[in-house]
Amino acid sequence: MTAPKPEQLVQIDYGPPQRSWIEPSASFRPGTYSHAAHAKSLAYLGLPNPREWRPAEEDWKLPPDWKQIILVGMKERLEKYRSFRLFMDICVRCGACADKCHFYLGSGDPKNMPVLRAELLRSVYRRYFTTAGRLMGALAGARDLTEDVLKEWFYYFYQCTECRRCAVFCPFGIDTAEVTMIARELLNLVGCNINWVQEPAANCYRTGNHLGIQPHGFKDSIEFAVDEIEEITGIRVEAPINRKGAEILLVIPSADYFGEPHYFTLLGYLMLLHAAGVDFTFSAYASEGGNFGLFSSHELMQRLNAKIYAEARRLGVKWILGGECGHMWRVIHQYMDTMNGPADFLEQPVSPVTGTRFENARSTKAVHICEFTADLIHHGKLKLDPTRNNRWNVTFHDSCNPARAMGMFEEPRYIIRNVCAQFHEMPANTIREQTFCCGSGAGLGNDENFEMRMRGGLPRATAVRYVKEKFGVNLLACICAIDKATLPPLLEYWVPGVEVAGVHELVGNALVMPGEKERVRDLRGEPLGGEPEHA
Amino acid sequence: MSEARVFFGVVVPYAALLTFLAGLTFRVLSWARSPVPFRIPVTCGQQKSLPWIESSRLENPFTGWAAACRVALEVLAFRSLWRNQQAERAGARLVYEPSRLLWLAAMAFHWSLLTILVRHLRLVLSPVPKAIAGLMSLDAFFQVGMPVVYATDVAIVAALLYLAGRRIVNPRVRYLSLFPDYAALVLLLAVAGSGILLRYFLRTDIASVKQYALSLAAFSPQPPAGAGTLFYTHLSLASLLVAWFPFSKLVHMGGIFLSPTRNLANNSRAQRHVNPWNHPLPVHTYEEWETEFREKIKTAGLPLEKE
Numbered sequence: 001m002t003a004p005k006p007e008q009l010v011q012i013d014y015g016p017p018q019r020s021w022i023e024p025s026a027s028f029r030p031g032t033y034s035h036a037a038h039a040k041s042l043a044y045l046g047l048p049n050p051r052e053w054r055p056a057e058e059d060w061k062l063p064p065d066w067k068q069i070i071l072v073g074m075k076e077r078l079e080k081y082r083s084f085r086l087f088m089d090i091c092v093r094c095g096a097c098a099d100k101c102h103f104y105l106g107s108g109d110p111k112n113m114p115v116l117r118a119e120l121l122r123s124v125y126r127r128y129f130t131t132a133g134r135l136m137g138a139l140a141g142a143r144d145l146t147e148d149v150l151k152e153w154f155y156y157f158y159q160c161t162e163c164r165r166c167a168v169f170c171p172f173g174i175d176t177a178e179v180t181m182i183a184r185e186l187l188n189l190v191g192c193n194i195n196w197v198q199e200p201a202a203n204c205y206r207t208g209n210h211l212g213i214q215p216h217g218f219k220d221s222i223e224f225a226v227d228e229i230e231e232i233t234g235i236r237v238e239a240p241i242n243r244k245g246a247e248i249l250l251v252i253p254s255a256d257y258f259g260e261p262h263y264f265t266l267l268g269y270l271m272l273l274h275a276a277g278v279d280f281t282f283s284a285y286a287s288e289g290g291n292f293g294l295f296s297s298h299e300l301m302q303r304l305n306a307k308i309y310a311e312a313r314r315l316g317v318k319w320i321l322g323g324e325c326g327h328m329w330r331v332i333h334q335y336m337d338t339m340n341g342p343a344d345f346l347e348q349p350v351s352p353v354t355g356t357r358f359e360n361a362r363s364t365k366a367v368h369i370c371e372f373t374a375d376l377i378h379h380g381k382l383k384l385d386p387t388r389n390n391r392w393n394v395t396f397h398d399s400c401n402p403a404r405a406m407g408m409f410e411e412p413r414y415i416i417r418n419v420c421a422q423f424h425e426m427p428a429n430t431i432r433e434q435t436f437c438c439g440s441g442a443g444l445g446n447d448e449n450f451e452m453r454m455r456g457g458l459p460r461a462t463a464v465r466y467v468k469e470k471f472g473v474n475l476l477a478c479i480c481a482i483d484k485a486t487l488p489p490l491l492e493y494w495v496p497g498v499e500v501a502g503v504h505e506l507v508g509n510a511l512v513m514p515g516e517k518e519r520v521r522d523l524r525g526e527p528l529g530g531e532p533e534h535a
Numbered sequence: 536m537s538e539a540r541v542f543f544g545v546v547v548p549y550a551a552l553l554t555f556l557a558g559l560t561f562r563v564l565s566w567a568r569s570p571v572p573f574r575i576p577v578t579c580g581q582q583k584s585l586p587w588i589e590s591s592r593l594e595n596p597f598t599g600w601a602a603a604c605r606v607a608l609e610v611l612a613f614r615s616l617w618r619n620q621q622a623e624r625a626g627a628r629l630v631y632e633p634s635r636l637l638w639l640a641a642m643a644f645h646w647s648l649l650t651i652l653v654r655h656l657r658l659v660l661s662p663v664p665k666a667i668a669g670l671m672s673l674d675a676f677f678q679v680g681m682p683v684v685y686a687t688d689v690a691i692v693a694a695l696l697y698l699a700g701r702r703i704v705n706p707r708v709r710y711l712s713l714f715p716d717y718a719a720l721v722l723l724l725a726v727a728g729s730g731i732l733l734r735y736f737l738r739t740d741i742a743s744v745k746q747y748a749l750s751l752a753a754f755s756p757q758p759p760a761g762a763g764t765l766f767y768t769h770l771s772l773a774s775l776l777v778a779w780f781p782f783s784k785l786v787h788m789g790g791i792f793l794s795p796t797r798n799l800a801n802n803s804r805a806q807r808h809v810n811p812w813n814h815p816l817p818v819h820t821y822e823e824w825e826t827e828f829r830e831k832i833k834t835a836g837l838p839l840e841k842e
Contacts, residue, residue, distance in 0.1 A: 010627050016710035046817065080812060082569040083795050089562070090790030093716055095708040096615075096637060099622040105629060115711055132715075132782055141713040167577045171609065171616040171641070172787055173796035175577060205819050206827075215828050216835035242837050284837060285824050298572075299816055306818040314821055314840075334575055338808045360584045360597075364804040371584050378587060405575075407582035407595040407801060414588070429620060429631040433579040433594070459622075462629045 003031060003450050006494055010458070012108040014099075021116055022123065022138055024148035026155035028056040031451030034158055034444060037198035042191060044202045045300065049191025055154060060147070066190045067145055071128055073189045078129065083178045088125045090172050091115060097166040097176075102437050103159055106455030111156050114166035114176040120156055121183050124149065154192050157183040159452060161441035162295070163400035168433050180442075185297040193296060197443035200292040204304050209254035209288035218284045221257040225266050232267075234517030237274035239282065242315065246281035247352060249312045252323030253290040253481035256502075262484045264523040265324055265502030268511075269369065272504065275383075275513045276353045276376055280321065286311035289328035290481055294335075295443040302339040305331055309340045312365075319349040320366040324502050326399035326480030327441065329368060333406050337364045354379040368402075370411040370479060373507060377418050383512040386421050388519065388528055392475040393422040394506070395467045397460065397487070398435035399480035407433075412479055412503050419510035424471040430463035440486035453486065454493050461494035468498055476500050543767040544758025548751060551774035558781025563789050574808040576602070577796040595801050602800045609797055613641055636697070644694035647687035650674055651730075654685070658748035680735070688731055695724050715783055722776050729769035739766045 003009075019025065033055055042050035048069075053061045063069065078085045097114040099105060104112040111117060119141065126133030126142035133142030143149065162177035187193065200210035207214055213221070222239045230236045240246065250273070256266040273280055286307040293300030312320055322332055337343060346365035349358040356375045358367050376382050396416055402408040409432050416423050430436050439456025440449075467473040476487060476498055487500045509522045522528055580591025596602040608614040621634040654671055657663045675683040699720045702712045733739050743759035744766065750757040759766075780786065792798065825832065825840055832839055 007627075010624075012624060014624070014707070016706055021710065079569055080572060082566055082571045082793065083575065085569045086566055086790050086793055086795075089566070090784065090787040090794075092784045092787050093708075093711050093713065094616075094637065094641075095705070095711060096619050098707050098711070105622055105624075110707070110710055113707070113711065119711070130782075139714050141715070164577050167796055168579055169615055169618055171613055172791050173577060173609075173615070173794040175575070175796045178575065178796070206824075208824065214831050215837055216831045219835040219837060244838070284832070285821050303816050303818050306816075307821075310818070310821060332804075334803050335573055337803065338573055338810050339813065342807050356585070358584075359805065360582070360802070361804045363807045366804065374588075375585055378585070404577050404579070407578035407580055407591070408584070409581050410588045411584065427631075434618075459629055462627070466628075 003454065003493075006454075009451070009454060012106065014108045016110045021111060021119065022141070022143055024146070024152040025111070026148075026152040028155065030056075030448070032159075032449065033155060033452070034194035034196055034446050034449045037193040037195045041195070041198040041202035042193070045198070045205055047191070047193070047198070047300075048189055051191065055151070060151070060192065062147070062150075062190050062192075066150070069189050070145060070150070070186050073186050074125065074128070077182050077185065078125075081178075081182065083175065084182050087118065087174045087179055088122050088129075091118065091122070091174055092172075093119075094171065096169050096171060097174075100166045100169045101176075102161075102163070102165070102439055102459045103452070103456045106439065106458040107452070111152075112159065114170075114174075117156050117160060117176055118174070118179045120149070120152055121179060150187075150190075150192070153183055154187055157187065158194055158444065159456075161400070161437045161439065161444060161456065163437035163441060164404040165400070165434065165437065168404065181294075181298070184295065188297050194443060194446075196446040196449075197292050197295045201296060201300055201304060204288050204290075204292065207287075208283075208285045208307065210290060210292060211254050211258050213254065213258065213287070215284040218257070218282075218287050222282060225257065225263070225270060229267055229271055232521055232523065233271065233513055233519065235274065235513055235515060237270045239270055240280070241282045241284050243281040244315050246279050246315065247318050248278060248280040249286075249308075249315060249317040249320045250280045250282055250323070251286060251289040251308055251320060251328075252282075253325035253328055254288045255290070255481040255485055256323060259481070259485055261488070261499070261501050261505065261524075262481055264505035264508070265484070267523045268502065268504030268506070268508030269323060271508045271511055271513060272373060272376075272382070275511055276381060278352060281315060281317070283311040283315065289322055289325045289332075291328060291331045292443060294327050294331055298335075298339075301331060301335060305336055306340045308332075308336065309343055312343070313345050318347040318365075319361075320346070320364075321369055321372060322366055323369050324479040324481065324504060326401040326482060328481075329408075330401035330405045332364065332366050336366065351375055353381050368406075368408060368411070370408065370415060370503060373504070374411040374414045377415060383514075384419055384507075384510045385512050386419050386510050388509045388522065389420045389506050390422075391522075391526070392420060392501075392506070393424070393471060393473045394420045394475045394477050395424050395426055395464065395471075395473045396431070396503075397426075397438075397464075397476050397478040397483060398431050399478055399483050400435065400437050400441060402479060403435045404433055408479075412477075415503055415507060416477055419506045422471075424467050424473055426463040426467050430459065436460040436463065438480075438483050438486050438490060440490070441482050445482055445486040454490065457486070457490040458494065460487075461490055464491060464498055465495045468495055474498055477503050477506060479503050540758045540760075543771055544747070545756045547771055547774045549756075551778040554778040555780055558778075559786070559789065562781050562786050563793075566790065566793050570811045571795050571799070572810040572812065574799050574801075574803040575795055576799045576801045578801050582801060597802050597805075598800050602798055606792060606794075606798050610791055613638055613645075616641055637701070640694045640697040640701075643690045644698065647691035647694065650687045651685075651691065651727075654687075658745050659752040661745070661749060682734065684735070688727070688734070691727050692724070692731070695720055695727065699724070719783060719785060722772065722779070726769065726772045726776055729765060729772060733765055733769055737763075737765050739763065
């Protein structure tokens with residue numbers, strides 16, 4: 001599979017086609033969809049209809065009563081989620097959301113307009129659950145549930161990254177993420193899921209993390225990081241695993257200890273926690289903060305997330321500190337306490353260094369590491385030398401979930417301003433609550449979906465190019481593991497010359513640890529230069 | 536009374552009102568019956584976290600009151616629509632220009648509609664309350680024409696024409712529009728148009744209309760003999776609109792108050808949100824995990840619960 005060149009891909013036609021959207025039109029062109037989930041992952045998780053199948057083939061091997069299953073599932077969810085029922089009823093098709101979706105901006109496909117993405121489901125809702133739809137059919141925008149409609153759902157609901165940007169602009173707050181989550185649940189009922197979601201979920205269920213790393217492998221990679229820090233700083237930091245009685249359980253996305261550039265962020269956390277003298281432990285059983293269950297169903301999200309509280313209880317920690325990860329924080333912030341709480345066996349988080357009580361986390365007992373670090377810096381507890389990051393000219397990419405499902409804008413920016421000399425914002429329409437997705441979230445960051453990822457990431461990349469050309473930005477900082485995995489190829493494709501880093505990598509570079517040897521290399525092993533590379 | 540007069544003057548308005556009330560109650564109850572299992576506000580401003588970081592209380596409310604203010608801002612000023620912008624590709628660049636005509640038209644339409652409805656209350660209230668009389672003179676502020684032209688009459692027609700024109704002219708919006716979208720606009724235009732004709736051009740005897748309205752309100756309907764076809768057309772179109780309301784997208788009026796991405800405080804880490812149907816699900820327990828990986832855990836030198 002060869003991907004089209006950037007100059008070809010950017011020739012996007014926003015003119016809608018002749019054919020009405022009512023006719024199902026998914027065509028499974030290589031590069032624009034994800035592979036189906038393997039039977040073994042579904043079987044391991046006890047999910048319906050495990051089998052080997054391919055989206056591009058005619059026969060999807062659906063259960064004989066698939067239609068009934070979907071309609072019953074829809075009815076059940078209409079009764080369980082006010083969001084779903086309301087969002088099926090109140091859209092006025094004003095079109096304000098239309099050009100807010102990165103997949104629409106990158107593809108020009110009208111079914112990527114959030115309103116039409118939802119209409120794909122709404123049309124079936126009207127046909128089977130409203131009088132007007134039953135009586136008037138297509139005239140009222142209703143259509144029968146057919147295999148082609150189901151295939152279209154699969155194509156387009158796995159072409160939404162649940163980033164919630166459209167929901168910022170919708171006058172009624174209709175949230176396509178919510179619609180997509182329900183649609184994916186329905187697809188799951190008949191076994192239509194993608195491998196990049198279900199295999200990590202199955203791995204996480206079994207081993208404790210998405211990558212399927214077993215306890216000894218986890219220990220090895222953490223040890224490796226400790227060795228690396230010793231080489232760079234001369235200091236051997238503590239990184240205990242499954243240690244009972246620690247004050248804090250540290251939960252991070254597994255990519256942090258197996259991927260690059262995530263790994264440099266891990267080094268940053270460990271150095272920070274050592275320098276601040278924090279008593280913490282990792283857990284090999286709950287060695288994943290990310291939660292691919294979120295991209296599959298509420299149930300799977302709950303089942304994977306359960307490990308964090310279970311392990312906090314078993315280890316007897318006081319509270320939980322969470323690393324840099326976007327959808328992990330959607331789950332911790334908006335779902336964890338409701339699904340698997342109450343966390344009455346934990347204590348309200350208090351920073352052991354500054355004494356700050358994290359009032360905003362008094363029920364969940366989970367604090368974001370950016371909140372923790374910003375508090376440390378604010379109280380002057382860290383010695384920082386921003387010149388060590390002088391080779392970087394930084395911009396900050398707000399990751400969708402910390403932005404639109406938390407509102408964590410200032411904490412990471414405050415940290416960056418304290419650890420870097422050069423920082424420039426991207427244009428206002430592309431940051432904070434209006435931030436653009438990397439185009440690869442919600443399980444879509446796989447190789448086979450490459451073209452669609454490059455399309456979805458176009459608006460983000462375009463904004464990066466703007467600050468690169470205007471200010472000489474050469475590093476994009478972010479606080480999301482999926483960003484760190486998928487933005488490097490995206491920027492390589494659209495804006496070569498801009499690298500990606502976690503905020504705590506920059507913290508690790510700038511941090512002057514008590515008793516450290518003279519630093520000659522940064523966390524990437526590059527020589528520390530004195531002067532900025534880009535004036 | 537002729538049969539036609541009874542039908543259009545008595546049956547139609549009462550049936551429409553009944554349908555409206557029953558339909559809307561059914562709709563709102565059906566929404567309210569479905570619980571809100573998770574606290575899922577869409578945050579559009581800085582969260583409340585550390586005391587020295589200023590949080591955005593309206594765009595990211597931390598309390599129920601602040602969330603109510605956020606909803607009020609949506610309902611009264613269409614806050615989210617105000618953000619609207621148009622994305623355009625300029626070569627390899629994407630440009631986002633503020634695009635607020637839609638906001639303006641939506642505000643003009645909804646506020647005019649409300650003013651016109653309140654103005655109509657003068658017909659069923661005797662004496663006319665001061666507030667309504669005041670609103671009417673405000674609406675007639677420009678003192679143009681005879682009878683004096685209400686600003687909202689002009690605004691509502693202009694706004695509806697813009698909204699209809701936009702659906703037809705903008706290819707994107709045309710593509711996603713459905714028959715009911717046009718039908719709603721046409722019906723609203725017809726109601727407004729017939730009302731304007733009644734007031735400015737083919738004037739009806741307003742005293743007898745008021746008498747009739749009062750009789751409707753007193754549940755002893757006396758359809759006026761003096762009112763002509765145009766009056767009954769206006770009344771029937773308005774009745775049709777009212778009756779259709781609960782079964783169409785027009786119910787977005789009720790829905791906005793219930794929207795969980797807007798009406799909830801973003802305090803889910805500070806205050807536990809309870810899901811009424813939450814239940815335990817199968818999980819992979821620590822014990823199962825330790826049993827499966829016992830040897831590897833031991834070799835790695837990690838502590839075990841059971842040796």
